[in-house]
Amino acid sequence: xxxxxxxxxxxxxxxxxxxxxxxxxxxxxxxxxxxxxxxxxxxxxxxxxxxxxxxxxxxxxxxxxxxxxxxxxxxxxxxxxxxxxxxxxxxxxxxxxxxxxxxxxxxxxxxxxxxxxxxxxxxxxxxxxxxxxxxxxxxxxxxxx
Numbered sequence: 001x002x003x004x005x006x007x008x009x010x011x012x013x014x015x016x017x018x019x020x021x022x023x024x025x026x027x028x029x030x031x032x033x034x035x036x037x038x039x040x041x042x043x044x045x046x047x048x049x050x051x052x053x054x055x056x057x058x059x060x061x062x063x064x065x066x067x068x069x070x071x072x073x074x075x076x077x078x079x080x081x082x083x084x085x086x087x088x089x090x091x092x093x094x095x096x097x098x099x100x101x102x103x104x105x106x107x108x109x110x111x112x113x114x115x116x117x118x119x120x121x122x123x124x125x126x127x128x129x130x131x132x133x134x135x136x137x138x139x140x141x142x143x144x145x
Contacts, residue, residue, distance in 0.1 A: 027115045029108040033078050038063075040108050042071050043080065046095050047105045053092040054083075080104055 029040050045060050046052075058068040072095065075081040080101030086092035097105060120128055 023116060023119055027112060029111045031104050031107060033080070033104060035104075035108070036074075038071050039075060042068075042075065043097075043101070043105050043108060044112070046081070046097065047109065051094050051096055053086055053089075053094055055092070057095065075101070 028037070029035055031040075033039075035043070042057065042061060045057055049056065049060070054068060054072060055065070057072075058065050061068065063071070072081060072083070076083065080098055082096050082098055083093035084096055086094050120131075123131065
């Protein structure tokens with residue numbers, strides 16, 4: 001029995017979480033707040049999509065609402081995040097950074113970029129090019145889903 005395209009995709013699909021965990025496994029930002037893993041990852045997603053409702057981030061980060069609310073509470077208590085009523089639906093809250101949050105998130109982003117750069121520099125040029133091409137193909141596919 002020969003493998004179908006679907007069978008091959010299913011086998012190769014397992015590589016996606018491995019890619020993410022490989023590049024994130026040894027990263028922990030050095031900030032004045034001593035951020036936990038879930039906190040800095042949340043901050044980076046908010047940085048990319050600031051001003052969205054809390055439910056948006058729950059889905060993006062793949063956390064249950066209660067777990068995400070706990071993280072948002074912690075970040076708010078650390079003075080990096082504020083919740084603002086959503087102008088389209090006042091029952092919802094949107095998330096915004098304080099100036100302190102913007103400063104710390106910019107520093108985390110700088111550290112993370114340096115971290116990724118070290119990983120990418122360890123690859124051979126042909127591997128970097130292949131990874132870039134694969135990501136160029138994957139990005140629009142994932143965004144269309």
